Amino acid sequence: MASLIQKILKQARTTFSNNTEVFNENLFKLYNLMDVVTSSDLNLDISFAFQDSETQYDAPISYITIYEDNILSMSIFVLKSNKVVPLHNHPEMYGVIKVLAGKVIVDSYSLNTPKTFEAEIQLAITQEIERVKDTVQTDGPATADVSTSTSTLNQDVEEASNMVDVSLQISSPTVDASTSTTSTPNVDFAQIPNQNVIPLRRVISAEFDGRNIVDINSKPCILKPHESNIHEIRSVDGPAAFLDILAPPYNTEIPYVGPRICSYYANLGSVLKDVFLLQEINSPSFYWTDIKPYMGPDPTVEVE
């Protein structure tokens, strides 16, 4: 008789290898299987994460590979107490996450929403104004055409501001975990690093979906190519572990784009209510993993 992890792998392969009209139905079947998986199904023992011998050589997070092919990856993350998988993306990927032990706080963000489009229009207009102002200051009196442009752009900004009710001040985001509400918007667009100034480092806008406290009794979390695609996961009240299925896996090829690389982000602040600017950064130095062996049932199934 197939083990639960075999059933999960088989369903995951079915789900993510057939992008058809039955995709959502298959994803829901996978979701239901993930909903009932426990640490004992995977013979997972995280007692090592409770050991209190923190040195600079102790990884804050352990990574356990269960399975990977060109369709999906299946792994377990074990976090020591109050450790963070920093804010990161999953380029054009799906993900299903189920907490197996402990409790985590998940902050997630969506991409390409109506609100992020509003923010990007506002940002583009404001940066254009700054560019024009710089040109005016640099080039001196040849200002007749430029000032006309500035005037037109200012009108555009005013219209956009009326449309989206933007406040142009800056601060860090704050979240009340109990209510999942965010601070009011407050970024000075002119302070945002221009992508031309920091080559290869993107600034993107993302809409905050909320903060969820997730434990073994919670439903699985699902991320999609745009929906809830960026997240940060933090263990609270002790160590925690979660099962993570990603499809396609990192480092596979995105057609016409390139390798599917994981990017990390710093949150620069909000630009509209619930919309934040995220600055791509190097992987934070506090985040690194060691590798632990998978001790559970063999998930491999015959795939027809």
Ligand SMILES: [Fe+2]
């Ligand atoms: Fe992730």
